[in-house]
Amino acid sequence: MEPVIALESLRRRYAAGMAVDGIDLTVERGEFFSLLGPSGCGKTTTLRLIAGFDPPDSGRVRLEGRDVTHLPPQRRPLNTVFQNYALFPHLTVWENVAFGPRARGLPGADIRRRVAEALAIVELEPLARRRPHELSGGQQQRVALARALVNRPVALLLDEPLAALDPFLRRSVQGELKRIQRELGLTVLMVTHDQEEALALSDRLAVMRAGRIEQVGTPRQLYDAPANPFVAEFLGRANLLADDGSGGSLLVRPEQLRLQAHGPAAGERGQRARIVDVSFQGSLLQVTLAQEAGPPLLAQVSRQDGEGSLRSGEVVWAVWDPATAHPLPANLSDSAPAGLPRPPGSPP
Amino acid sequence: MSGSRRSWGPEVSWLLLAPGLAWLLGLFVLPLLGLLPLSLAEPLGRFSLRFRFTGRIDNYSEVLQHYGPLLLRSLLVAGLATALALLISYPLACFIAFRGGRWRPLLTGLVVIPFFTASLVRMIGWTTLLADRGPLLGLLRGLGLVLPLEVLGLLQDGRLLNTTPAVVGGLAYNAVPFLVLPLVVTLQRVGVSLLEAAADLQAGPWITLRRVIWPLSKPGLAAGLTLSLVPTVGDVINPQMLGGPNDRLIGNALQNLVLVQRQLPRSAALTVVLMALLALLVLFGLRGGSRDDLPLP
Numbered sequence: 001m002e003p004v005i006a007l008e009s010l011r012r013r014y015a016a017g018m019a020v021d022g023i024d025l026t027v028e029r030g031e032f033f034s035l036l037g038p039s040g041c042g043k044t045t046t047l048r049l050i051a052g053f054d055p056p057d058s059g060r061v062r063l064e065g066r067d068v069t070h071l072p073p074q075r076r077p078l079n080t081v082f083q084n085y086a087l088f089p090h091l092t093v094w095e096n097v098a099f100g101p102r103a104r105g106l107p108g109a110d111i112r113r114r115v116a117e118a119l120a121i122v123e124l125e126p127l128a129r130r131r132p133h134e135l136s137g138g139q140q141q142r143v144a145l146a147r148a149l150v151n152r153p154v155a156l157l158l159d160e161p162l163a164a165l166d167p168f169l170r171r172s173v174q175g176e177l178k179r180i181q182r183e184l185g186l187t188v189l190m191v192t193h194d195q196e197e198a199l200a201l202s203d204r205l206a207v208m209r210a211g212r213i214e215q216v217g218t219p220r221q222l223y224d225a226p227a228n229p230f231v232a233e234f235l236g237r238a239n240l241l242a243d244d245g246s247g248g249s250l251l252v253r254p255e256q257l258r259l260q261a262h263g264p265a266a267g268e269r270g271q272r273a274r275i276v277d278v279s280f281q282g283s284l285l286q287v288t289l290a291q292e293a294g295p296p297l298l299a300q301v302s303r304q305d306g307e308g309s310l311r312s313g314e315v316v317w318a319v320w321d322p323a324t325a326h327p328l329p330a331n332l333s334d335s336a337p338a339g340l341p342r343p344p345g346s347p348p
Numbered sequence: 349m350s351g352s353r354r355s356w357g358p359e360v361s362w363l364l365l366a367p368g369l370a371w372l373l374g375l376f377v378l379p380l381l382g383l384l385p386l387s388l389a390e391p392l393g394r395f396s397l398r399f400r401f402t403g404r405i406d407n408y409s410e411v412l413q414h415y416g417p418l419l420l421r422s423l424l425v426a427g428l429a430t431a432l433a434l435l436i437s438y439p440l441a442c443f444i445a446f447r448g449g450r451w452r453p454l455l456t457g458l459v460v461i462p463f464f465t466a467s468l469v470r471m472i473g474w475t476t477l478l479a480d481r482g483p484l485l486g487l488l489r490g491l492g493l494v495l496p497l498e499v500l501g502l503l504q505d506g507r508l509l510n511t512t513p514a515v516v517g518g519l520a521y522n523a524v525p526f527l528v529l530p531l532v533v534t535l536q537r538v539g540v541s542l543l544e545a546a547a548d549l550q551a552g553p554w555i556t557l558r559r560v561i562w563p564l565s566k567p568g569l570a571a572g573l574t575l576s577l578v579p580t581v582g583d584v585i586n587p588q589m590l591g592g593p594n595d596r597l598i599g600n601a602l603q604n605l606v607l608v609q610r611q612l613p614r615s616a617a618l619t620v621v622l623m624a625l626l627a628l629l630v631l632f633g634l635r636g637g638s639r640d641d642l643p644l645p
Contacts, residue, residue: 078548086542103559
């Protein structure tokens with residue numbers, strides 16, 4: 001079956017430099033796909049090339065196999081939920097949602113039925129007569145979603161859809177979004193810089209850097225077996241330990257480190273380290289340890305295991321199972337163009 | 349949502365209002381109130397400049413009878429000129445606001461720069477441009493457009509200068525920056541993202557203009573039309589320099605009435621009538637604009 005979205009060697013250069021530098025990507029029907037990366041990595045530009053707001057310098061955009069590279073946005077069967085929602089301030093919620101069906105010239109009865117359905121999906125019927133400025137941020141976001149859904153696009157494009165919401169609201173909207181996507185069998189392409197969001201929502205995701213895709217896979221594949229240190233560090237906290245065998249490094253996630261008084265058992269590996277900080281994070285304790293040589297280690301231990309027994313200044317063994325550690329090639333991030341922002345948590 | 353909109357007391361509000369209020373009262377409302385008794389007065393003698401208040405309401409009927417047709421004609425010419433100016437300004441403002449990018453301040457400046465010179469100088473420029481042996485007429489002759497334009501009434505006896513179309517053109521030219529500036533500010537606030545949203549929702553350029561740009565530009569439109577229409581109706585120089593003997597407008601009549609005929613009571617009456625008409629137009633315009641004056645994202 002044809003993928004819903006297919007990008008072929010997509011390139012786009014801006015005056016400031018290369019924004020999208022040769023991207024190949026497919027999004028399958030019913031898939032929730034995320035483009036994840038730091039700001040300036042080209043993910044939003046990619047979205048704009050797919051939606052048709054900017055033309056690519058070279059490459060193709062196909063929707064269900066059809067080449068739409070040179071079609072304007074209004075002739076692509078896609079709809080976008082914009083980061084700032086871009087609701088029409090002079091129109092009511094109902095009129096905002098009806099905008100697309102009206103622009104396509106659907107008959108009045110059809111429009112009323114579709115708008116009612118879309119408003120029901122996002123549970124906004126009671127607010128249909130309000131104007132956008134009379135709504136909260138979360139409600140505006142749902143209007144934007146309904147306004148896109150009502151057109152039954154072949155794929156829904158989400159540009160940092162949750163970035164403008166406060167963290168408390170973000171969780172519930174995440175759940176809502178996933179529910180709607182599953183129930184309607186929507187194909188979704190989301191752009192985000194929030195790795196937690198991408199891991200929680202996506203069926204598959206692509207990590208981008210400097211206009212290129214670093215790796216594509218399921219959240220588990222990317223978290224457990226990242227292709228390189230950049231992906232490893234962008235998707236969560238990571239300890240990159242020197243791997244004597246390969247000259248590369250070994251990825252040990254903080255939750256894979258066990259802290260204990262005695263050395264490693266047979267088949268395990270371990271490292272003596274001094275506890276620098278124990279930070280309380282609710283159900284977990286995050287422990288920072290200093291090694292004799294090398295960068296600090298991060299460990300995550302459950303509260304039952306660590307409370308009371310782990311104190312700053314104490315020297316312990318950090319132990320891991322080499323079978324679960326993931327070997328990484330030498331860090332490719334040094335070849336990244338200068339001036340690009342580094343992901344949070346990456347070493348300077 | 350913004351609960352602290354009134355974070356200051358009423359004293360501060362009055363203090364902020366005071367300069368504008370004083371200006372309006374002292375230089376506008378009081379003189380205008382002075383016009384009212386004058387418009388109902390009679391000269392003491394046939395050529396006297398001294399008056400007696402007699403409540404002579406006939407000043408108004410005489411003025412309306414005498415200048416009514418000219419008043420209508422002036423409104424028509426001003427309306428035509430403003431409409432023409434709008435046809436030029438609206439696309440221009442759209443371009444500057446949506447496509448101007450970092451050139452926006454420069455482009456806006458270019459619209460205003462010609463108006464740094466005195467209006468008289470600009471009108472002299474126009475007379476040269478439109479003269480019988482001037483460049484524009486020469487170009488039209490070369491293109492063989494003289495006859496078709498004559499048929500359309502845009503040329504009169506092979507002339508551009510001293511015709512009504514020239515007056516309308518000159519007035520429109522003067523009105524353009526008054527329309528462009530408020531429109532650019534308003535459209536800039538509308539923002540490109542709403543246009544992208546419309547295109548994303550399968551709206552072509554025409555639907556986007558009609559359903560998004562036009563309704564959201566109404567506040568700027570009302571301000572621009574008010575700013576351009578009012579000086580256009582009262583323009584004195586333009587009809588004199590670009591128009592023929594039959595192209596005088598109400599401003600010229602008023603000037604003549606005051607400076608030549610010295611009929612101050614009648615000119616006061618004519619002024620009151622003109623002001624009332626314009627006030628009605630402006631109120632109408634502002635109401636049309638404020639309905640959609642909603643906060644923009």
